[in-house]
Amino acid sequence: xxxxxxxxxxxxxxxxxxxxxxxxxxxxxxxxxxxxxxxxxxxxxxxxxxxxxxxxxxxxxxxxxxxxxxxxxxxxxxxxxxxxxxxxxxxxxxxxxxxxxxxxxxxxxxxxxxxxxxxxxxxxxxxxxxxxxxxxxxxxxxxxxxxxxxxxxxxxxxxxxxxxxxxxxxxxxxxxxxxxxxxxxxxxxxxxxxxxxxxxxxxxxxxxxxxxxxxxxxxxxxxxxxxxxxxxxxxxxxxxxxxxxxxxxxxxxxxxxxxxxxxxxxxxxxxxxxxxxxxxxxxxxxxxxxxxxxxxxxxxxxxxxxxxxxxxxxxxxxxxxxxxxxxxxxxxxxxxxxxxxxxxxxxxxxxxxxxxxxxxxxxxxxxxxxxxxxxxxxxxxxxxxxxxxxxxxxxxxxxxxxxxxxxxxxxxxxxxxxxxxxxxxxxxxxxxxxxxxxxxxxxxxxxxxxxxxxxxxxxxxxxxxxxxxxxxxxxxxxxxxxxxxxxxxxxxxxxxxxxxxxxxxxxxxxxxxxxxxxxxxxxxxxxxxxxxxxxxxxxxxxxxxxxxxxxxxxxxxxxxxxxxxxxxxxxxxxxxxxxxxxxxxxxxxxxxxxxxxxxxxxxxx
Numbered sequence: 322x323x324x325x326x327x328x329x330x331x332x333x334x335x336x337x338x339x340x341x342x343x344x345x346x347x348x349x350x351x352x353x354x355x356x357x358x359x360x361x362x363x364x365x366x367x368x369x370x371x372x373x374x375x376x377x378x379x380x381x382x383x384x385x386x387x388x389x390x391x392x393x394x395x396x397x398x399x400x401x402x403x404x405x406x407x408x409x410x411x412x413x414x415x416x417x418x419x420x421x422x423x424x425x426x427x428x429x430x431x432x433x434x435x436x437x438x439x440x441x442x443x444x445x446x447x448x449x450x451x452x453x454x455x456x457x458x459x460x461x462x463x464x465x466x467x468x469x470x471x472x473x474x475x476x477x478x479x480x481x482x483x484x485x486x487x488x489x490x491x492x493x494x495x496x497x498x499x500x501x502x503x504x505x506x507x508x509x510x511x512x513x514x515x516x517x518x519x520x521x522x523x524x525x526x527x528x529x530x531x532x533x534x535x536x537x538x539x540x541x542x543x544x545x546x547x548x549x550x551x552x553x554x555x556x557x558x559x560x561x562x563x564x565x566x567x568x569x570x571x572x573x574x575x576x577x578x579x580x581x582x583x584x585x586x587x588x589x590x591x592x593x594x595x596x597x598x599x600x601x602x603x604x605x606x607x608x609x610x611x612x613x614x615x616x617x618x619x620x621x622x623x624x625x626x627x628x629x630x631x632x633x634x635x636x637x638x639x640x641x642x643x644x645x646x647x648x649x650x651x652x653x654x655x656x657x658x659x660x661x662x663x664x665x666x667x668x669x670x671x672x673x674x675x676x677x678x679x680x681x682x683x684x685x686x687x688x689x690x691x692x693x694x695x696x697x698x699x700x701x702x703x704x705x706x707x708x709x710x711x712x713x714x715x716x717x718x719x720x721x722x723x724x725x726x727x728x729x730x731x732x733x734x735x736x737x738x739x740x741x742x743x744x745x746x747x748x749x750x751x752x753x754x755x756x757x758x759x760x761x762x763x764x765x766x767x768x769x770x771x772x773x774x775x776x777x778x779x780x781x782x783x784x785x786x787x788x789x790x791x792x793x794x795x796x797x798x799x800x801x802x803x804x805x806x807x808x809x810x811x812x813x814x815x816x817x818x819x820x821x822x823x824x825x826x827x828x829x830x831x832x833x834x835x836x837x838x839x840x841x842x843x844x845x846x847x848x849x850x851x852x853x854x855x856x857x858x859x860x861x862x863x864x865x866x867x868x869x870x871x872x873x874x875x876x877x878x879x880x881x882x883x884x885x886x887x888x889x890x891x892x893x894x895x896x897x898x899x900x901x902x903x904x905x906x907x908x909x910x911x912x913x914x915x916x917x918x919x920x921x922x923x924x925x926x
Contacts, residue, residue, distance in 0.1 A: 468497060472528055
């Protein structure tokens with residue numbers, strides 16, 4: 322999982338972590354212009370001014386997002402989610418849409434045509450979020466995510482001297498009680514789904530974890546007056562958090578009566594903006610259902626191979642019944658699950674498997690590797706409860722700062738049976754696959770390449786389907802290239818992960834449009850996709866807490882597979898993987914169709 326890019330953060334106030342290099346002035350919105358278009362047109366000049374003003378305005382309206390991107394003018398401020406603040410953001414988006422409509426995009430350079438299309442989609446998405454989806458009125462995790470990100474983005478990376486970051490953190494700590502007040506004023510308990518209220522409650526003290534572990538230990542680096550101000554702010558915040566937690570537990574949760582399902586109309590509109598794709602919900606379902614059948618057939622072929630001659634193995638006829646296919650694949654997956662880490666060794670195992678993946682990518686020269694490091698970390702408390710892991714990359718203005726590959730700890734209150742279920746899902750081979758997806762050569766590598774592209778606008782407006790699709794493609798590519806010595810059980814695990822990505826898209830629309838029950842969802846995940854109970858239970862929670870994001874994996878992967886086939890056809894004997902990977906990741910992270918048009922010199926649609 323890649324954390325939400327800044328643009329989506331500004332639009333929906335979703336969880337967004339990261340930090341960037343200092344930028345005393347507003348970052349310029351630039352775009353790479355092909356050599357044949359070295360003389361900018363009047364329209365290009367008009368668009369350059371427009372995109373610079375949009376970026377500057379977006380940073381002002383989302384100070385926490387600005388910190389992530391690398392514009393540090395607003396590090397001492399928080400986003401204003403009051404009615405007045407939201408009205409100001411909406412007016413800005415509508416104004417920018419009106420101005421963009423006056424630019425003759427046909428006269429723009431090819432790169433600027435792409436950026437203009439991305440901006441138009443994002444601005445319309447902003448308006449949709451504000452006027453129709455209205456997450457600010459029913460999603461309390463917007464506020465808990467913003468609260469944690471406000472401090473984590475300041476403290477996680479060394480973009481400025483510690484005293485400077487501590488002073489900014491002090492100012493934000495002083496403002497956090499106002500955010501709690503906005504949260505209580507905005508949320509309508511009748512519209513808040515119970516699962517959202519419960520998740521927000523679990524995340525509610527996340528800011529204190531950051532303060533105690535990342536801020537208090539450095540207090541001595543401040544002058545006495547600044548330290549006294551910080552101490553006073555923390556004392557007030559602890560009291561405010563206690564009061565806020567009481568409100569979450571005693572008021573919001575008991576009265577949370579909303580429906581977590583957003584329904585067909587909102588889902589389809591949101592899907593259009595989130596994917597920026599021509600694929601409809603119905604077309605996605607049709608493709609995904611066909612891929613489920615095909616992938617299970619591949620898994621059965623491997624199961625026949627690894628079970629051959631094993632005592633007590635289930636029958637593996639050439640033409641199995643559905644039950645025979647199910648039993649054989651499950652038996653083979655159980656063989657893979659037998660090799661798994663101890664409860665307290667998940668992060669340690671993730672580090673070891675990441676090192677193997679890095680060595681493999683380097684020795685096979687599959688893609689240009691980043692010059693900035695990646696670190697495996699324990700997931701911060703305020704970010705837990707949605708995914709098992711995520712990639713937290715630096716902002717596009719960062720230079721040589723670390724990417725965080727965050728892994729969630731196993732909850733202390735889980736029973737031994739729940740821990741075993743989780744570790745069977747995240748066995749050693751599966752953790753290797755997790756590292757491929759999140760880091761090498763998945764999100765960490767792709768986002769590093771994306772951030773080299775000179776258009777800040779495009780970096781800010783990264784496509785979730787391109788980013789997640791690349792990570793799923795990377796899993797497939799690594800297995801095809803022979804990662805882990807062509808171990809058939811690893812290949813089986815990789816196909817299970819692909820099956821999981823495919824089923825994600827069915828789960829996404831099934832939950833929010835078709836009224837899929839928990840029982841039906843669990844059967845889809847545990848039976849059809851072979852997921853362990855703990856993984857499926859966690860994904861059920863995630864499916865309720867999100868909408869359309871789970872579709873990005875499958876849709877993005879299909880688009881990347883299509884790009885690969887087109888490159889093979891067009892480049893012929895000059896095709897090689899490193900050339901392809903370095904090229905496909907060189908245009909930032911726009912939707913895949915734009916990458917194809919830029920790669921193959923096609924008209925920008």
